[in-house]
Amino acid sequence: MIDFSRVQKELQECSRDMEASGIKVTPVSDNLVNLSGTIPGPIGTPYEGGIFKIDITLPDGYPFEPPKMHFVTKVWHPNVSSQSGAICLDILKDQWSPALTLKTALLSVQALLSAPEPDDPQDAVVAQQYLRDYQTFLGTARYWTETFAKTSSLGVEEKVQKLVEMGFPEALVRSSLEAVGGDENLALEKLCSG
């Protein structure tokens, strides 16, 4: 049985120091079993500036069993599956402790972003790239952050508005934005070149 009073307390605690940690946990449904967390990409890493969304499901035995977490936002990282978002982190598996909370677990995930463990990979392709061609890895990771972790900063209509104001026809703006996956900078590049 999930200790809901503890979950409630954790949520309160989390919203109290959201400013300081940047970590946010919000319930998805009313039952407090499915939650959604967001972590900012650590500064000084290719994930800087991105906001990463993590889906959290609490097992029946929580807090005596670890919460199930996976990235909803696509991440290019040796310990995160680029396909499913599954996270390879010991504290979410055999090293879980009931003294950990959702916030501290998310902090650990954030720390994992800044300190990858390529020797214990979740995504072999990423890990190989990390070990063999670090520069390419950095580029890809940065690109994925730009593409997937930053789109939510502005609404689609606002982007369209912005680009239309620059003097591009609205229909073209919309098709370009769609083609680049919603990134206004990439869309601008495409519009200028094309």
Next chain:
Amino acid sequence: MAKRVLCKFFAHGACLKGEHCEFSHDWKDPPNNICTYYQKGVCSYGSRCRYEHVKPSRPESSASSSSMVSLPPTAESSVGVTTVPGVLPELSALSRPYLPPNNPAWNLESGDSGHDDSLEDSDFGELRDLKPADRPICSFAAAGAGNCPRGGKCPHVHGELCPTCGKHCLHPFRPEEREEHIKTCEKKQKHLESLRRSQEIECSVCLDRVLSKPTAAERKFGLLSECDHPFCISCIRNWRNSSATSGVDVNTALRTCPICRKLSYFVIPSVIWYYTPEEKMEIVDSYKGKLRSIDCKHFNFGNGNCPFGTSCFYKHMVKPGSYMWKYHRPPPRRPTARRSNFVDMDSFLDAFEHLIRDDEPDMFDVDFDTDNDHAYRDGRLEEVVLRHLGAEDGDTVIAKDIRLSDFLSNMNIR
């Protein structure tokens, strides 16, 4: 004659005065069951009063045995209420005028008539003749801040101030009693103090204050032997007992402190939290001491093989005629029925024996890490928790099914 009325504290099994008690500790003596409030005017309990409502029969009484009241026939001959030393005059002043019912008894001033004073003098004259050490202590002076309404006329000894509890309850002429009181008083005070300090402490797992949990069984700390992080007993036991299905590693996570991950071999239940290593040691030692008095069910008086061997916390008593007694070694360890892949007759029987053994009260509740499935084979966690009963003073009493009389005589509740 001083011991004719049954001591009501003794009747409830809680007279602290023991041999010094001025009331009878003999069950054959009748109790004083007369409601004094009713006799003096008004009893606010009315018909619900558990004492007998008997009207005083004043005019018939003589001066010396002033107030023989109409007691039930059995008690009549033996109970002379006012002649019993130790009964407070305020409560036994049956000779007082019968007051109208609108004046409650507790509003009465003491010593409000000369008649009363002369009576008290004659009643307690014999008390004054006693040696000071034999005179009982005045409970008015003890309860209040030393002000007895009778002042200097009081036939009882006025106690000296106990610095710990602030009551005038130290008998000036009974050194043993004084010492005893000071000792228990200090102990009580210390316990209260640590209980007060323990109120604020939160369990790091449920994030609740441990001593504010809803049920008494939960309001207990689970101390880890190797570190000083606070948890409530149910949380830490739950964690250490949680099954391997969750994928948590037993030796590097489950048996370690959830906060510092230091490996601890056992959990000690305690009602109070500690602040010094000495206090912790005291708690651990008293817990181990209690377990040592209980026979180990695995050892089974020398007929079983205890997986914890000599480091077991429970008593290993070898009974004459047992396997251990005959061969000076424990019987061979049986394979547990669950682990074996084949069934032979021996393990078949063993499995049954195990079932039978488990019907006995399961006393095993120390979480050793060496043999997880042995201690928790049947997963009866609730039972384990229930067997830690809290004594009134906050001590943990480990219940055992023995006869009530043995239980009372052996129990060592301070």
